[in-house]
Amino acid sequence: MSNIIHLLPDHIANQIAAGEVIQRPASAVKELLENAVDAGATKVKLLVNDAGKALIQVIDNGKGMSAEDATMAFERHATSKISHIDDLFKIKTMGFRGEALASIAAVAQVELKTKRAEDELGILVEVEHSKIIKQEPCVAPEGTSISMKNLFFNVPARRNFLKSNAAEMRHIMDEFIRVAMAYPEIFFSLNSNGQEVYHLEAGNHKQRIVQILGNSYNAKLVNVLEETDYMNISGFIGKPETARKTRGDQYFFVNNRFIKSAYLNHAVNAAFEGMIAKDSFPSYVLYIDLDPTQIDINVHPTKQEIKFEDEKIIYAFVQAAVKHALAQFSIAPSLDFSLNADIQGLDAVSKPFTRNDQEAAVSSSLYKTFSQKHQAHFIEPSQKSELKSWKDFFKPSEQTDSTGTIGGYSSEPVLEEAYTGGKLLNIPTIQHYLQLQLTYIIATTQTGFLLVHQQLAHERVLYEQYSQAVHSKQAPTQKSLFPIPLDLAASDSVLLQELLPDLQLIGYQIEKDEQHQFVIQGTPADIVVGNEKHAIEMLIEQFKHFNSDINFSKKEKLVRCMAKQQSIKTGVTLDQKEMSGLVNALFECNTPNITPTGKPTYIEYKGNYLEQLFER
Template structure:
């Protein structure tokens, strides 16, 4: 007998099930996709013990007649495609014909289904690889599938399942993905007696609010763009609402939920420094590109796709998001729910407290009158406001037509200085201020080598630095923006520049130095501002393109609307 043999059906199904069904969440995903493809408008999901003991998915879709119900459990039997070329234009969620036979091969499964206007439905019961039991059954239009004892006949697989809470999290994620994808369909998820998700039919913005929370819902911006062979629709949060991972970002290509790491980073790149370092916005985007440019047949899970012109698509995404952000006042709302209101720390500009006085603060306007305003600058649509008071020498309280605004003046001024520095670099007009007392640096061998390699970059940034010994350097001048700072702040800035020498990328070093100069030349928390100086900070914010986040991605301004104050003071209805 030869060494190569054809595998029996049982082994083939077990292998296929291992690719398609990784955990209970995979079952839920496949069954929901079948319901959506069947035209369901309501989908009910019930699970027990994280889906390991029971998964029930019921819908009000088209249902199946007896013949289709029997064929549904045959390998690669599908209503979605007929020939290979159909894969180029497939519109349905599923198309491989693997899900139901794979699930049935590793569980105890029962399906009840009835087509529209049929007098009698069909019930099919399958236990692992046993022959199905098929019978007539009275059931309403739609399909109900019960999957019990998942992996009962593959104990090795069940051994690697995680805790119930972990498996439940994966199922919640899957239902969330599908519910965001189809806001026109109602979703209901229950775990035991506990209702986890109750998402009635709605529009996309409302659905995002139901599933991602009110904080995200209040800060959503509509994203909309069209060009040749490209369309993008959806909502993303303002920079103030973000996460360290892409878990709150739901991407769809031609209606299909996908994992697209490069697209996520393109979205992040469009926000630039408005986002906190390493963070991503929340929301959902629906991207339409020619179907022939997308390969959906990469993996049985169908969540990974290949895009033929990926860089072009990413560029178009960045342009649309960038332009949209530029059109909006990206001011987050202060969450007043459950917060305690205290005005004890609010100090008017003429307060008698004695915080640290600014060094040369009265010369602010003269100090910052570089050639910035001589060039065309795209102004923001930041609301007009006037300062009222200073809170703990950190926050400016201002009043505008849209309500009360709270400004973190260090973060705001840091952004102003960064935009000034960017503009000066664009026109190669960075000014240098000579120091009355040059600063001497004694560095380690590693720092010396790095600093020496960066010397030209450092001097291009407005510093005047030169080597003074084997491991020492003399700083004779600093960027003009730093000129009014105290000596210790200048020294801190230089130390931060030294730290950037460990960065491998020249672009990262350059960006770090720009952030450093902006941060150390900005007003600091604890500086006591006069009313005129607060006014100056606000006017400067209005003159730059991105005043809504500091260079580290922290928000610079938040608002409290009159409506929110009414709710807090329980004046609704008065």
């Protein structure tokens, strides 16, 4: 029998290794930008075509490479950052795995131009299928320009798994923002298909945050700064009004490396407890600086997840720093120990406590009940405090009148049967409904009553309305009296451009003005006037962080986000007409009993169940 175990060919092994590092165009962007930063660049330009599928090019003015280094850089495990095993635990640079260029060269056509300050000519290197096909001197400015073309050209199966251009572009922008946030002293720019998306001048951290997140953050940032022997933490947190219903602008950097940490996110959320709604998330950009030996950044291929030697200490520092910042800027609630002016004028405060007053107080029975043991049950009842009419408290405030109503609520509801959702339902057609805790609607039925959740019920109603609009007929548009400009971050503008065709079906009319800025010309009929801009911003935010089944189509995600966003929230008072309209609309739905996510919209309590509760 022949042997069946053999070594993989180099080109296949390289492609397998590349799969760990280069999962999509954004992965290559991250690696190339980090290399530019490590080269000491003060200016970094990123150019992409076709969302990185056709071209990704990074140009920097760093220190460049020699001819030998330029070719060696494409070898596997080639790095200038590590010489000994101990170096792995004191990494301060960004890229160090020695896999980036080798992985890129395995799945793309690469061209490298680089030149050092001391060299007269630069070097041009072209690589394809992990092999150098061209190497020659060239005229080049100081620094490095590296281009990767036709990503996954030799692995068509991998290319087929890439998302739409808009989706891949969003991932590229995420990686670009994370590197640019970490190094505000470096100029960064991003061009997509010849159009400049970001132009970030060098500055301080606050300027960079405002450049990326938008001018609206300029007056809403609170400075965080705590320095200790163990670690330093700096950066900015957003004031409570910047909190969002989804995880939006949240950035953690450890030694200038972006990380994801649910543990540290919880520390910040805990610091905001009591200042924002429980279902909201604060905004922050925080930088942690500590000894590299206290962390391990080798626990994840993308190095976005790290391990701290002592997580509890880091957690406590982060939480304390955020709380201190909030208190320092008078945002956190504080205790007021000063007396109210009205209290200052009371006799007990303004007049002296004379000897006669003291003797009278000591001899009183009330004083004895506090100063002597076993006296509490001797407290004398006061005539003023006696509830003589306590029984009247339980009497009905209104008697049943001749029309058969109690307090305006019908005691004999009229019911009709309707066929909906594949079964017969008793739909209440009573004249009045009862709202409970500004959250639930109680409607009596022939055999009991329904407890309807107003927000979930409205979410089901809107979901079916919007689904019909995007799949069959266009919803009506309510024209805006004046165009409403949208001040969006660059990444949000890209997403909005992708959503425009489907938003138009739902009833939105959004166009670009002469300055290529989005303006709202019309909205769906049910959008509250004056809330149009906020509705779009929240819709984009929810869509970005849609956390349900990723197999949903773009239209389905949009419809679900719209339904959730526009539904009547808990805490909103509804009158009789609104409650009646909502319940009737709910039972006209194809699936009235659950929301799109499977939550119940109402619970039915039948008479026999109620009788069992009272043991009847």
